[in-house]
Amino acid sequence: MSIKRREFLKIAGYGLAGTILSITGGVFVGRGSEILKGLERVSSTKVKWAMVIDSRAFKSESDFEVVISACHKAHNVPDIPDKNREVKWIWKDTFMRGFPSAETRFISEDIKKRPFLLLCNHCDNPPCVRVCPVKATFKREDGIVMQDMHRCIGCKFCMAGCPYGARNYNFYPPREYLKALNPEFPTRTLGVVEKCIFCYHRLDEGLLPYCVEASQGKMYFGNLADPNSEVRRVISENIIMVRKPELGTNPKVFYII
């Protein structure tokens, strides 16, 4: 019995050490170092990545196009002609479709007609993560909702769970619909789900997500847990909307209206 207890304590000790390591090492070291500069002052808070999209700044077709193609090209997102079964990580949609529960009868024509960039909200309380039977989609400690295309069994439960239509199932062999291949990023296979991953690989290198970089200041990205971060500043200084707040998913993509 005593040996068993000793073993148990040993295992528990490793577990504790591992947890501390992953919290400190995994979250505070090496990720998005550029943005993290400001974080050193608030080291007791964790990182919660968030995005703010200034919907007023997106005017022309090309404003959207550069952002979308920067993401899609870099991530080998296939260009599928069948619009009901396409794959898109970030896309342009109408206000009415993006914010269907918003009061729209008396709002200005400008907002009613304004196109919006939609993408995965990286919810703080993500239903997709809750329903995935194999942990193929999971939430990192910095809040990014990840998708493991090699774990995914293609059950599509997450797509029933996501209230934002942000998830894509590969209805067609994705490699056949690639115009150009980026060898730096993996391609996908038939029958798996994929979506925006908040460019976690870029953050790890200290870079901004592709879309944010390509938007040239129309999108903000940073740490929501840091009260002095730029995202917190723009959120507090502007009129902000998130998609379907009534569902309690706590989206981390904010829209300046």
Added chain:
Amino acid sequence: MVEKALKGGVWYWLWLLLLLSFIGLAFYFWHSEHQYGAGVITGLHRDLTWGFHIGQLAFFVGVAASAVMIVLPYYFHNYKEFGRITILAEFLAVGAVIIAMLSVFVVMGQPSRVFYVLLHPTPNSIIFWDLVVLSTYLFLNLLCGWTVLHSEYKGTSYPSWLKPFIYWAILWGPSIHIVTAFLLQGLPGRHYWFTAIMAPRFLASAFSAGPALLIFLALLLKKVANFNVGEKAIQTITKIVIYAFIINLLFLLFEIFTAFYSGIHSHMAPFLYLFFGYEGHREWVPVMWGSLLLGIVGLLILLVPSLRRRETTLTLGALSIFLSVWIEKGITLMVGGFTPNVFETVTPYKPSFPEVMIALGVWSVGFLVVTILYKITLSVYESKNLAVKLKG
């Protein structure tokens, strides 16, 4: 006992051959889906990712769960009239669970990875629990049905060690269907499913459709195989169907009251789409009314004592209720859950021909198992009757 499945007439083998050819065809289409993609083979799309097959899951889990309505009175309340039909109910449950589990398997985009569900158990996902409860229920029904039949074969009563398993199966029956309802009713933003009454309504519709199918099968066996489960058993089951279906209709009314009295648009929208059309889309309106009409006609037939005692009208009534629930749960439940979609617009869905063929193959696997199990059951009872005759 298994050897009894190997002796049969021409019709028996032709029936098995037909089922096997459906399975072969389904395998072909299922295989093509993994070659060319679900976009080519199925009618599913971005806004409706669970269609006809998950509908079959919901429906056939119900058929499996409904065995409890026969098993409970027989074993727990010692209702002797259900002696013969109980084994039929248990074996039907075996086939129905197989159909349910295969219906989920065929929607997997990566079928070779499906064992990850056990390799990486994820208790927060209802699919994990569904797999656990369904495979347990499959095992329990196979064990209980087979052991009881084997005792019948030997001319003894079933062993006492089976009792705990029988009670376990009785508790398990409703839970498999509750868990299946939980797959749907806890999803934020799917208004049609987001209702606490989903699980009870699942049970009510299952306890009407499942026994209705059992009535049909029992009458069929009486006609083609001269196997009589007894008039009283059938009449009691008919009453179970009636009560359960009335409760099911009441639950539908409660749903409609809540959606329309509250006036919350998003809750009304799926009902509007299904029953009246929405934003110019009326794809499922005739189907929905058809289902409701079938249900009411079936209920009226069964409610009239003289009609439910006549075998032709009883069959008609039972089949109407079965079909009504099948349409509602097997098809429109999925359509309504995903339409209007998360953008509150309509992307119509129609199951494709290969999709239906794959489902036909899945049903065939279930009915193949049921046929073989029923064949063994019938042969056991037949040889027993023969023995009684010889003794007499």
